[in-house]
Amino acid sequence: MPARLRALVTVLCAAVLGALLPATAAHAASRTVQGGRLDWGIKSSFQTYVTGPIAKGSYSLTGGAATVGGGGFRFHSASGAYDGAAGSFRAGFSGGVHFLGHRTDSGAYQLDLTLSRPTVSVAGSSGTLFVDVVSKAKETGAVTTSRQVPFATLSLGGIDMRGDGDEVVLTNLPATLTAQGARSFAGYYTAGTALDPVSLSADVEPAAVPKASSTPKPSMSPAKKETSDGTLKNGAVDWGVRRTFREYVTGDIARGRWTLSAGAQDGGALFRFPKGEGTFTGGDLKASFAGAVAFTGERGLDLRLSGVRAVVEDGEGTLYADVTSPDLTAKKVPLVTFAAKGLKAKGGLAKVTEAPAKLTAEGAAAFGGMYRAGTAMDPVSLAVALTADAALPALPDLGSTPTPSASPAPSSSPSARKDAAQPVASGTGGDGGFPALPVGLAAGALLLAGAAYTVVRSRRTRVAVETAPAPAPAQAPTPAAPQDQATAPAKENGPGTGPGSGPRG
Template sequence: MLPRVLSSAPSPALSRRRAGAAPTPLFAVLALALALALVALCAPLAAGTAHAAGAERHPARQPESRSAAERPVAGGRLDWGIKASFQTYVTGPIAGGSWSLSGGAATVGENQFRFHSANGGYDPDTGALNASYQGGVHFVGHQQDDGSYELDLTISNPSLSISGQTGTLHADMRSKERGTGRVTESSQVPLASVDLTGIDLTGGTQIAVTGAPTSLTAQGATAFAGYYQAGDPLDPLSFTADSQDPAEPEPEDSGNPEDDEESAPEETEEDSGAGETELADAAVDWGVRRTFREYVTGPIAEGSWELSDGAQDGGALFRFPLAEGTADPEAGTAEAEFGGTVRFTGNDLDLTLGAVRVTVADGTGTLLADITRDGEEAASDQPLVTFPAEELAPEDGLVLLSEVPAELTEEGAAAFAGLYPAGTAMDPLTLALAVSEDAELPPLPDLGAEPTAPAEPAADPEPTAEPEADEADDGGDNTPTLIATGAGALLVLAAAAYLFTRRNRRAAPTADPADASANSAEEPATSRNDEETPRS
């Protein structure tokens, strides 16, 4: 590589300049330089102003405003239909499938699933929320010859993570991949993005939001077995969460083993569940039948239900508390009476179930109840459903049969006036029998307090012809704006001067048209050759 030898002969470019091309006016150069300097000066000032304005309007997003104390969340519900068209597809003629609920999940309204028992933390200063809910829904469709399903998807235990005006819905997912049939099981997959634009969650004790838009995430699309793509809209989401006062610190351990021994209750033969034992506590949880509850509250019956005498509503089930009873876990027998009454009313409907009783013997349990129809007693101690109860082994003093299948009896079919035939699968039943004093019953699904005025996402703002003055003119320093305006004007003037000069230069006559065409074609190369750089 040899250095380029500079020739003393004038280059074509220099000849063209001497032939009449006017130099760039000095004022254009000065204007351009001044404008660039002003832009450089106002950029950090404008950025600082924008940052300050943002901090003023959205203080919850500033890290320094986060509160050190977080309030615990205990109780609340999450209502979400996942995707209405997916439900229709699953139960329609193509997939020919169905869905079922588990873990105390319920249905509410049209095509919505209700998850329960919110648990987590909430920061009232920033509105940050982390809440986990319980319950699951299982979709199946496209049954194969071997009885399995090509479509097999379970979504359970959803949780919300919210910061500012955005949130993410996570869930445990179990899905079967389309085509391969490979089963994937993942915990707390980021399933959906939640848009909370216009919602302020700060400063409250009960959080309640209704109709927040959701969309499928990339991870959710994968977990959804490829049925939908990332970004696809999902059903709106509604949720509540009840925050509590911060828990008091627990007393420290004394370190004296004798203190612990004195406070520990002595276990007796009766407490251990050996032989027939009088029940310390008990509960039976049963929702009758999901489709029956939907019929009661639907457009045909247009009704409701009412609980009394100690019965409790768990969303997808009713809890009947113990009145009295005994159990013999070794013999596999139990008999218990429960309090509580549930009354269903609606168009041409008035049905009451009360005086619930449960018996267990020979591996089978039976739930009985008094039936009142239209205000008159129709049957007493009527067997309604049977359920499997093959083993009554206590654990930590508790005999628990959780969500066992229940089947309608002949007498039960008569109690429902032939609405369902004998043998119909009713809602699963949970029976909890405490055979020791320190045994704890499973918690009832906690739906939280009834929301008084749920927050709704703000509608998209209508476009305006002009920006609103009071948003920008807040009494702050307008210097960066004025500088930017002046700099922009100078840039426009400099650009105009430069273009004017270029136009005059191109329009200037040349000595030889052929030379002009040659110079025009070789201009980029000539410009490069003017640089004093090595040339190969």
């Protein structure tokens, strides 16, 4: 058995048996969780009921949520804390799902329920899933909004969450409805009803290495330093364009979608344009990136951005793209400007993190004059690697769960969801589901721990694994359902913000 695989097996077995993982001196009390996704179908029979012949309804996704194969929804942008010594974990995710059904002759919906911003909290052997609930009373039609309702109890099956890894992975945790959660379902479900199982993966900031003053720092050793000639080895731009624009695209005006292709990744709130090529010298950057995003919808919405370039000169950054739209078709259009003062390489990496971005006049034309020049767009993050060993930060929305090596064909049409284990509601070309264990291992884990397994692991010991083929979803959603813009999106977290903080963009 390869050493790296053995490492995971050891961690897995220890976790399943409830044995203590060795605590090291480097344990920080609590470390930040930043980046990661949660996959949960809520309750598949509810999805089937809402979209079926009884409720004749639909669901729509809010705040960058996506669908994944097997009828699950994907919530993104984990943000929270993990205490490896105590084994406690809490992380909030962004995105929501809005269910509508039982339309009356007057056009109102008797069933109108939005669940958003799931938060998983685990302490010791018990876990709770909280969600924001916006629901309409069946009898009176009164709408109530309740934040972070303890919605489901998660069963950890005796798994020990203690450890010092820098990634938390929880897969298929059985979830049962709480009494508070049951209130959202007009009495049709009671407390204790089984919901769909919950899976998540989240990145944990590495523990600070204790300072050893007497020993020389490894970075001082000239032999270790890899030099750069200013040529980029890799790079990525992370940009969500504009939150309100994304909501307009998927909302009830444009009733559309976005589709990523050519290697671009969809994080939910951010799009990643990868494979940076170019130069970085003296704080100035000239780089081009792969990937394309197309926003399409009703009322003639058809805006395609590709050929993304970033230029930083004298501390001023500009993001360019090739634009194809009914209003403008042009190459190398400067879309936004952003501040990038004092851009420097550290450890072979030069980064701009969430720089506020302003629309240019040419950018305003690309958006059909919908926004004026100077409008604040989503902040720009970029990272370029100058040495082969410099690792780019993970896309914050999704965290660093490995993606399958082969990039599936781009697809965003609901009818193309059958064979997908990738999020598709927002379109994607590259992201996969959760890593599945090799079959034999998974079977062993299932015997020992029921349906769930937990891995608190170091990214260094990660094993290359295949994405499990997902079964076809039981029910394709009705596309482009009216979306209540007033519910989840205004409260969504952007990466780099804590639960409950304001919107990005």
